[in-house]
Amino acid sequence: MNLEAHRMSIIRSEDQAFEALFTSEYARVVGIANRVLADPDEAEDVAQEVFVDFHRLHSATAQYAPAWLHRAAAHASLNRLRGARRRQKREVAQALEEGDKTVDPQRHLEVSEDRRMVRAALGRLAPKPAAALAMRSSGLSYAEVAQALGIGIGQVGTLLRRAESALRKEVIRGTSN
Amino acid sequence: MAHLTDGTLRRMVDDPDARAGADAGHLDGCMDCKARFERISDDARSIATLLAIPDARIDVSRAFAQVSRAPRSQPALVRLPVFRSPVRPIRLALVAAVMVAALTLVAFAWAGLFYKPSTVVAVPVTVADMQALSQLANYGTVTWTQQPNLQVATSAADASAAAGGITPPVAHNVPSGISTTISYGAMSQAVATFTFSAAKAQAAAAASGQTLPALPAGVDGSTLTVTVGPAVGEIYGEMSQQSSGPNNINLPQLVIAKSAAPTVASTQVSAQTLENYILSLPGISPDLANAVRAVKDPSTTLLIPVPVQYASATQVDINGQNGVALGDNTGLGGGVVWIGKDGYVYVVAGSIKQGDAVNIARNL
Numbered sequence: 001m002n003l004e005a006h007r008m009s010i011i012r013s014e015d016q017a018f019e020a021l022f023t024s025e026y027a028r029v030v031g032i033a034n035r036v037l038a039d040p041d042e043a044e045d046v047a048q049e050v051f052v053d054f055h056r057l058h059s060a061t062a063q064y065a066p067a068w069l070h071r072a073a074a075h076a077s078l079n080r081l082r083g084a085r086r087r088q089k090r091e092v093a094q095a096l097e098e099g100d101k102t103v104d105p106q107r108h109l110e111v112s113e114d115r116r117m118v119r120a121a122l123g124r125l126a127p128k129p130a131a132a133l134a135m136r137s138s139g140l141s142y143a144e145v146a147q148a149l150g151i152g153i154g155q156v157g158t159l160l161r162r163a164e165s166a167l168r169k170e171v172i173r174g175t176s177n
Numbered sequence: 178m179a180h181l182t183d184g185t186l187r188r189m190v191d192d193p194d195a196r197a198g199a200d201a202g203h204l205d206g207c208m209d210c211k212a213r214f215e216r217i218s219d220d221a222r223s224i225a226t227l228l229a230i231p232d233a234r235i236d237v238s239r240a241f242a243q244v245s246r247a248p249r250s251q252p253a254l255v256r257l258p259v260f261r262s263p264v265r266p267i268r269l270a271l272v273a274a275v276m277v278a279a280l281t282l283v284a285f286a287w288a289g290l291f292y293k294p295s296t297v298v299a300v301p302v303t304v305a306d307m308q309a310l311s312q313l314a315n316y317g318t319v320t321w322t323q324q325p326n327l328q329v330a331t332s333a334a335d336a337s338a339a340a341g342g343i344t345p346p347v348a349h350n351v352p353s354g355i356s357t358t359i360s361y362g363a364m365s366q367a368v369a370t371f372t373f374s375a376a377k378a379q380a381a382a383a384a385s386g387q388t389l390p391a392l393p394a395g396v397d398g399s400t401l402t403v404t405v406g407p408a409v410g411e412i413y414g415e416m417s418q419q420s421s422g423p424n425n426i427n428l429p430q431l432v433i434a435k436s437a438a439p440t441v442a443s444t445q446v447s448a449q450t451l452e453n454y455i456l457s458l459p460g461i462s463p464d465l466a467n468a469v470r471a472v473k474d475p476s477t478t479l480l481i482p483v484p485v486q487y488a489s490a491t492q493v494d495i496n497g498q499n500g501v502a503l504g505d506n507t508g509l510g511g512g513v514v515w516i517g518k519d520g521y522v523y524v525v526a527g528s529i530k531q532g533d534a535v536n537i538a539r540n541l
Contacts, residue, residue, distance in 0.1 A: 026237050040233035051244050063386060118227040137228045142192050158184030164224045
């Protein structure tokens with residue numbers, strides 16, 4: 001038996017499978033993180049960390065790979081959101097940067113403030129409803145959200161409703177303050 | 178019909194699959210549910226607007242290149258929890274790979290009517306293989322007839338007493354730079370019985386979304402009795418515990434271990450039946466299956482699984498006995514496993530070069 005030849009062929013096929021997985025899922029993983037963080041650069045950071053973590057521990061041929069990546073993207077980005085201080089700094093910088101590009105600075109400031117407020121509120125929700133909302137609003141189907149969270153498809157609506165209702169209350173509270 | 182739940186109504190807002198059947202009929206005719214549906218739709222729309230964000234512009238090729246540069250580490254399955262360290266995660270990966278995965282594979286893949294190995298051979302395993310094999314533990318129940326008892330001792334005599342009289346091997350060629358602080362580890366003999374259950378196997382497979390090949394006749398209810406140890410080892414380097422708990426042990430630089438060869442006895446099924454079944458499980462790679470089938474005398478061979486993405490293996494001669502020398506691909510560790518003429522399994526491994534490990538092995 002030529003072990004080295006076996007070894008090389010397995011490594012090659014695993015690497016190819018990982019590249020295929022990356023190509024097909026990267027945009028969706030970034031999409032989930034971006035929906036939570038409202039920051040494309042930070043969303044890409046999160047997505048790349050998620051893929052590296054996956055590659056360390058799992059085979060790219062595993063059936064659960066996309067579901068694992070989606071859930072990890074939602075949780076990792078929500079965790080970052082909760083690390084509030086760093087985020088606020090970034091958002092100030094981002095608002096200033098976006099303000100430079102716009103014809104209507106006042107409007108842009110409002111948009112940034114809305115985004116900041118809704119993200120802060122999202123960070124205060126319970127993890128599971130927040131993750132369901134992040135995934136669904138980034139375009140995952142009900143079936144994909146259910147798979148990522150390991151729940152029945154019927155429960156996705158319940159989690160979304162819970163998240164939206166809580167988020168609405170949080171935003172109203174934030175506005176009235 | 179009872180009113181629709183908020184969850185069902187929420188799903189009807191934007192899942193076309195949900196807007197059918199009895200629920201849709203109910204919604205059309207129920208004023209109460211209609212009013213709640215409107216409120217839920219409004220909330221869903223306003224939250225969607227609040228969460229709206231321009232799409233990120235991404236360059237997948239550039240991102241893949243960045244991810245490809247990230248260093249890989251050992252797969253979690255071959256790490257023993259106690260050896261996890263944020264500083265040096267690779268150190269004992271080889272020992273972990275040998276001890277954990279070898280025993281798993283041996284116990285399940287080579288259950289002869291009575292199996293006692295006298296030689297070693299390397300077989301390549303992937304992360305997927307290890308996951309598939311670790312699933313096997315869910316295909317029945319494990320009962321310990323004799324629990325392993327692990328102890329750390331300060332003298333060879335104490336370790337030997339705790340390990341049923343086996344004396345730790347004495348190394349003569351320890352490379353310079355290796356700590357002169359030596360402690361000893363001992364494990365008493367452990368006996369476990371695994372009973373296969375067709376029902377548990379199907380349930381475990383269903384839970385992970387897989388379809389199992391049918392269990393061959395006689396496998397349901399059959400038992401494997403695995404005996405491991407006793408074992409002793411010399412551990413070079415500090416083992417002092419840090420304040421943050423038992424998961425943060427400073428990893429030793431070198432471990433030299435000696436263990437009674439594992440034995441497996443089975444009832445009801447032949448080794449061949451079990452082997453064919455295990456190798457047909459979903460997730461087992463053809464490379465592993467072929468490598469296992471290529472072994473000439475399974476009843477006397479201890480399979481040493483080599484995680485192919487992280488370590489390479491070569492056959493070496495240890496004073497006339499077959500040995501498998503391992504080196505991890507990071508260059509941080511090396512080791513060798515062999516069965517001595519006395520029938521004991523020996524392991525020399527650590528953060529040393531593979532050549533040094535072989536040199537120590539030949540001069541024990």
